[in-house]
Amino acid sequence: MDINEIAKLAGVSRATVSRYLNDGYVSKEKRELIARVINETGYVPSQQARTLRTGKTKLVGVIIPKINSHSVSRMVAGITKVLAQNGYQVLLANTDNNEKAEVDYLNLFAERNKVDGIILIATVFTNAHHKALDSLNVPVVILGQRLDGHSCVYQDDYHAIYDLTRSILKTSHTPGYIGVYEKDVAAGHERHRAFLDACASMDVAVDPKAQQSATFSVDSGYLSAEKILDAVPDVDAIICATDDIAFGAMTCLREYGKRIPEDVQVTGVGDSKLSKIMTPSLTTIHFYYLTSGVEAAKMLVDAMTDGDGVPRELRMGYEIYARTSSR
CATH class of the missing domain: 3.40.50.2300 (Response regulator)
Structure with a gap:
């Protein structure tokens, strides 16, 4: 079954069928005739032929x-x-x-x-x-x-982390940060830059050892939080570049006997499904993905x-x- 046979069965020209298949103008009467024949025969236009014809x-x-x-x-x-x-x-x-x-x-x-x-x-x-x-x-x-x-x-990675960090620093004074590799401009460089700028805007010094890099995983969040706790035991907030990193950090904090948020506040980015049902639930940034x-x-x-x-x-x-x- 090809376009010529469809045209013959519908009693219209080949050009009319072609216009119909390519969403061109066809009168209502002829459109109904062509549609009925296509439905009865089960004809499916050849994508290859259409590509050759239209270049699309x-x-x-x-x-x-x-x-x-x-x-x-x-x-x-x-x-x-x-x-x-x-x-x-x-x-x-x-x-x-x-x-x-x-x-x-x-x-x-x-x-x-x-x-x-x-x-x-x-x-x-x-x-x-x-x-x-x-x-x-x-x-x-x-x-x-x-x-x-x-x-x-x-x-808007920069302003999202900037605003979140400033809100956390209202009740914390020794913050830490767990980010991702800086070659990722949005999730890595911009989020880290926003954290540092927000701390500077509130005259909060950040220990370099309280800034760690992770991958996009729960395990790496745990390991990075462990490094921060070992180097800066009095850290009282950890801003994380993703929710998964935050989940790992929260697990580590519990194992170290830290209460969340009484001893250490934790935040993420992404508003993933688990962020709502974790205990405690995770403060996070919702992007309209x-x-x-x-x-x-x-x-x-x-x-x-x-x-x-x-x-x-x-x-x-x-x-x-x-x-x-x-x-």
């Missing part, structure tokens, strides 16, 4: 740093919802935080027009990243980081359809959820 694959590549992340899953949910509504399918590429794999996928998706556009949930930008992004011949939207010269949707995925997909759809090629930026808002891990 109706596929979008989405590159993610890890698949088991609460924040990433919410962003992907927003992305796929919008893309499906606009007739696009998703090719999902998980890099497991491998910088080279991100670049490889950017190059792969761009080869031979495999996709109509790309969303990159970014962590770092190496020279190889810049080279790959600059050579793309399809629209790309970066989600989670800000990069000059490219369309992006990102969180689902909405940011929606906005990134909308931005990409606009660029793929009638975009003017001008890079656009959207900085998302945030909320601080004060719970029982802080005073």
